Amino acid sequence: MNDNFENLFENSEYSKTIKKGQLIEASVIEITDDHAVLNAGLKSESFVGLNQFKNPGGEIEIEVGDSVKVVIEEIENGDGTTRLSRQKAKNETTWSNIIRAMNEDEIIEGHIQTRVKGGFTVLIDQINAFLPGSLVDVRPVRDTQYLEGTVSEFKIIKAERKTNNIVVSRKGALQGDSxxxxxxxxxxxxxxxxxxxxxxxxxxxxxxxxxxxxxxxxxxxxxxxxxxxxxxxxxxxxxxxxxxxxxxxxxxxxxxxxxxxxDEDPWKKIISNYEIGNKIDCMISNITDYGLFVEIEEGIEGLVHVSEINWTNSNPNPYKIANIGDQVTVMILDIDNEKRRVSLGIKQCKDNPWDSFANNNNIGDKITGKIKSITDFGIFVELDGEIDGLIHISDISWNNEDNIDLSQYKKSDEIESSILAIEAKRQRISLGIKQLNKDVFMEFNQSNSKGSIVKGIISEVDEKNALVLIENEIKGILNISEVSRDKVEDMRTVFKQNDEIEAKIIGSDKKNRTLKLSIKAKEEKEEREAIDSYKADEKESISKTSLGELLKSKFKKD
Structure with a gap:
């Protein structure tokens, strides 16, 4: 078989569908002393032992050209061939015939073998079945030796594939269920x-x-x-x-x-005896991945869905929190008469901790709780009632959240926070740490608006900018373009660390919580004020001089 054929086979739809244990058709292309060579349309021919093609009398029952059913035992074993089994195919076919005969109450033929305890073994196409002594004939028979080795017709009484347990009745066939x-x-x-x-x-x-x-x-x-x-x-x-x-x-x-x-339909009791909102005591009868089944009345079960078990965990593992036989108190949430279903809840029999928290606390209250977990976006705090509140990273400090170090907080640490929002229906509580203190930056902004003159100390300086500490951790940025009307090439030639400066506030960066400062704008403001003051003084002087001259002129005339 050439490489091109192998490539074509591997890429074919058929090659993708075959699998171990599959029943397929194969053609007999050669018969040797020991094997039958079969072509099943696979990459290579398969060799099947000739004994698998012999009938009970030991005769070979195939010829070249025959089409036979086989089962794939192994796909491409160590020597590159696919191993097929005729015997397993026979068993599959026989089992199908047996199951069909049982379900459709048909007669099936079998070969009575030897006597065993309680009856006989019967061979049905090389699959053993059991014939109980009580089902040998329509009437009791003392001598049954004549039956051994004979072929007879049977009814299938029992057939269990998993245990290979088949029970047949010759009596049923003889009774002539015509x-x-x-x-x-x-x-x-x-x-x-x-x-x-x-x-x-x-x-x-x-x-x-x-x-x-x-x-x-x-x-x-x-x-x-x-x-x-x-x-x-x-x-x-x-x-x-x-x-x-x-x-x-x-x-x-x-x-x-x-x-x-x-028996009476127990559903009638549900309709007459129970209403939505009723609380009842029940026993857990079954546990599944999606919830708990409880027995309300004999023959009637209700479902507690996983989402209705716990207020604080919407998807608990039912197997870890309950056992079959446990007694539980449930509330009836819904009765569907058409589908004969009862929806139940366990959590509804207890106080809703979210509602309790909302009733007992107000926005702005200070509370203390233990840190339950820390994530990239904030801190979860365990509150009363086994509920959690979230301190978002943006509510930890008034400073930029990019500069917040979450490593300073540890799981199980006590932490104080302020309640920012309570959403009981959505089961959300928002908390904040920074809200425990005033925002000094905003307060400073309110008392020192744009245009105000402030003093500060140079904390850091590089070629283009200087960081200025003003007061109470208020920071300002002085850019090189705001130093002087004269061109400055490098800030470090003008300022050094700890220099005191006085500058005008020309803007506020609320995101980075810094003020924009300008010495140039301050000087320009001072110059304008000086010019305005000079002009005002000169105008007043001119006004006084003119008045004096008028008076002198009048006195001369008099």
């Missing part, structure tokens, strides 16, 4: 009739009940009013049970049965 017999039986049945039968088989979806030559299906949902996972919780093989006929399909000889219909 169409005439079934027609006679079904003609005597009516809907609503209560009849006795024997549990013949249990499956995941229900139980088959022998009604005396005709099987009826008791679906799992019609066994009990309460929810069950498997019929075996209520029924056992060979149990005698009374059932009610729900429906009859006379053409297909199908009878649907009900066991729970023999």
């Amino acid at each position: 169409l005439e017999n079934k027609s006679e039986i079904i003609s005597k049945l009516t809907e609503g009739q209560i009849i006795e039968g024997i549990v013949k088989n249990l499956t995941d979806y229900g139980a088959f009940i022998d009604l005396g030559g005709l099987d009826g299906l008791l679906h799992i949902t019609d066994i009990a009013w309460k929810k069950i996972k498997h019929p075996s919780e209520i029924l056992s093989m060979a149990d005698k049970v009374k059932v009610k006929i729900i429906s009859i399909d006379r053409e297909k000889f199908r009878v649907s049965l009900g066991l729970k219909q023999l």
Whole structure:
């Protein structure tokens, strides 16, 4: 097989769908002394032991060109081939036939082998089944040796694939469950009739009940009013049970049965005895990932969804907080008559800690709590009632949040904060640390508006800027362009650390909490004020001189 074919195969849709354990068709292309060579459309041919193609008599039952079903055991093992199994394919087919025969009440052929305790082993296409001695014939037979090694017809009584447990009945086949017999039986049945039968088989979806030559299906949902996972919780093989006929399909000889219909519908008690808002004591009957099931009445369960268990945790793990059999108090939140569902809550039976906090505290109050966790965006504080409040990073300090060092706070430390907002419905409480103190920067801004003259000390200086400390941690920035009307090349040639300066406030950077300062603007202001003062003085002097001259002139005339 060339590389191009292998590449085509690997890229084909078929190669993507095949998997271990899959049942596929293969063609017999060669038969050797020991093997049959099969082509299943894979990358290479497969060799299957010839003994897998022999019938019970030891004869080879295939020829070149035949199409056979096989199961993929391994895809490309160590030597690069795909291992196939004819025997497993036979078993799959046989099991399918057995299950179908059981469900559709069909006859199946088998080979009676040796006698064992309680009955015989029967070979059905190389799969062993058990024939109980009581089901060998329609009447008791003392000598059964003549049956050994013979082929006979059987009814499948029980078939469990997981345990490889198959029970057959030769008696059932001999009784001749013919169409005439079934027609006679079904003609005597009516809907609503209560009849006795024997549990013949249990499956995941229900139980088959022998009604005396005709099987009826008791679906799992019609066994009990309460929810069950498997019929075996209520029924056992060979149990005698009374059932009610729900429906009859006379053409297909199908009878649907009900066991729970023999008892009163417990849902009627829910409608008459319970209302939304009622608190009731119940027992936990089942636990799932999405909540707790509790038994309200026999046969009626309600669901406590995970979101209704705890006020402070919207998604708890039900398996960690409860056990089946625990007694709990629940509140009825909703009753859906159409869907026959009851929604319950556990947390509603307790005070809502968010409402309690809102009732007992006011915005602006100071509170103390333990640090529960620290994140990049803030600090969570544990409050009374097992609820949390958040101190956002922007509410830790009046300084820029980029400069806040969260490492100074430790988990479990006591911390004081101020309540900024309470949103009980959204289950949110906002807290702040900086609000415990006044904002000195804003206070300074209010008392020293734009245009004010302030004094400060140079804290840091570089080529273009100087950082000025004014008072109470108030900082200002003096840019090189605001030093003088004369050009300055380097701030360090004019100022050094600890120099005292006087400057005019020309702006405020609230984000970085700094003032913009200007010595140049201060000097320009002082010059304008000096000029204005000079002009005013000169005008007053001129006014006085003119008045004196007028008086002198008048006196001369007189």
